[in-house]
Amino acid sequence: MTGSPAPEGATARDRRRWARYLVDERAEAAVYRQLAERRTGEEREILRALAQAEGRHEAHWLALLGGEPARLPRASVGTRMLGWMARHFGAIFVLALAQNAERRSPYDGDPAATPAMRADEKIHAEVVRGLAARGRRRLSGGFRAAVFGANDGLVSNLALILGIGATGVGSQVVLFSGIAGLLAGALSMGAGEFVSVRSQREMLAATEPNEDAHDVLSDLDLDANELALVYRARGIDPVEADRQAHDALRRAAEAAPPLARRHGVVPRSDDDIVGGAWTAALSSFLCFASGAIIPVLPWLFGMNGAPAVVLALVLVGLALVGTGATVGLLSGGPPLRRALRQLLIGYGAAAVTYGLGLLFGVALG
Known part of the structure; x- marks a missing residue:
């Protein structure tokens, strides 16, 4: 796609905007090429085609600018982050971010962008969504168990520890309660996930x-x-x-x-969505344990009282924000909103059990 010479009346502000579009298109094309090198088969071809399309958009802005400008701005923060992630992380995370970026195209309200370019961006968003969905399907079984296990470990053990601690018992009792909650919860989550996934696979097999x-x-x-x-x-x-x-x-x-x-009745395999029972059970066990150990850490290192409670809240809060943002990112939703939701749910559960612990402490006292 080639552009036309810069229209009459183009301002310096217009040219700066076009230059920013130019560097962003180049950076996005580089991201797709980097991802293509890490994929194979059809996915590699699709990513290369996306990079070529970004190159056509780049040519449009170059034509409007009348050639390569002497000075170019830096690409946007989001585009630079995509490039960094493409070099250091898996394609699923990058594609999930790219899906949101393509969906928020700045060309919709810019008269300098052609209708074909605006249409391209909408198609790109759908193509990237499809590629990201493939990745989500591949990891959905074990990933679902891992995320649920980690969050359950964080929330349930924090609530347990704060509830026990609010009754006024000693720090040793709080520590042992936290460790017992970790082991019991991890075993329960692992066994429950195994039964759940095995039952789901049997149910799906029976419907084919x-x-x-x-x-x-x-x-x-x-x-x-x-x-x-x-x-x-x-x-x-x-x-x-x-x-x-x-x-x-x-x-x-x-x-x-x-x-x-x-006769057109083709069995649909959901094995890649459900995942393996042993994989789900192990992921759930390990991730519950890794989440549940976090609120125990202050007492494990000899802290007690209010300082231990505050540190446990901070550590669990950071972990909840991290898991919530990850889920939001991989699901194509807003990471910040998911992170805050996880944080509020976790702290809400802890506040309830802490209040109950205070009541029991007063009653026992």
């Missing part, structure tokens, strides 16, 4: 079409036409089910693909 019926097509009674019931059970209209059943029976003796695929 069974190909055994294909082997007995030639023995079916055409008048009874039980095969039509199979199609109707799969949600096909009764009239269409009868038609397909008669067609299938006439071709029963012919070599053909499996029945379900021949």
Whole structure:
């Protein structure tokens, strides 16, 4: 895509804006090329095509500027961060950020951008969303268990420790309660996640079409036409089910693909979403334990009283913000909002149990 010479009446402010667009397009193209080098097959080709499209946008701004300016501004902070992450982190994080960046294109309200460029940016956002979704599917099973495990460990053990501590017991009791909560919770989370994932996989397997019926097509009674019931059970209209059943029976003796695929009923595998039961259980156990140890650290290193409580709150708060922002980033949502939500939920639970502990302490006293 080539641009036109700078329009009459272009101001210095316009030229600065175009120069900023130019460097951002170059930086975004570099991000896509860096990601492409770390991928293979179709994903690599898609990322390279995105980089080429950013190059066409770059040519448009160069034409408006009348060539390469003597001085160029730095790329935006967000674009530079994308470049840094592309060099040091996995593609999933970068694509999730790029998805948000493409969705907030500045070209929508800029008359200097062509309609084709504005359309490109919207298409790019959808392409990047699709690539990011592939990555999310690959890690969703273990990642879901890991995030839930870490957050449960942080919140439940902080609430437990503050609730026990508020009753006025000694620091040793608080420490042992925290360690007991860590072990019990981690084992419970691991076992629960194993049962949950195994049950979900069994349920999904039970809902997939069974190909055994294909082997007995030639023995079916055409008048009874039980095969039509199979199609109707799969949600096909009764009239269409009868038609397909008669067609299938006439071709029963012919070599053909499996029945379900021949008639457009293709089993959908959700294994990549659900994940493995052992992987989910281990991730949940380890991440719960890693989260639950954080509020225990002040007492583990000999602190007690108010200083230990304050430090535990600070450490857990930082961890909650980190996990919340990570979830927001990978889900394509606003990281800050997710981080604050996690923080409020965690501190809210801790405040409730601390208040209950104070009540029990007074009652026991």
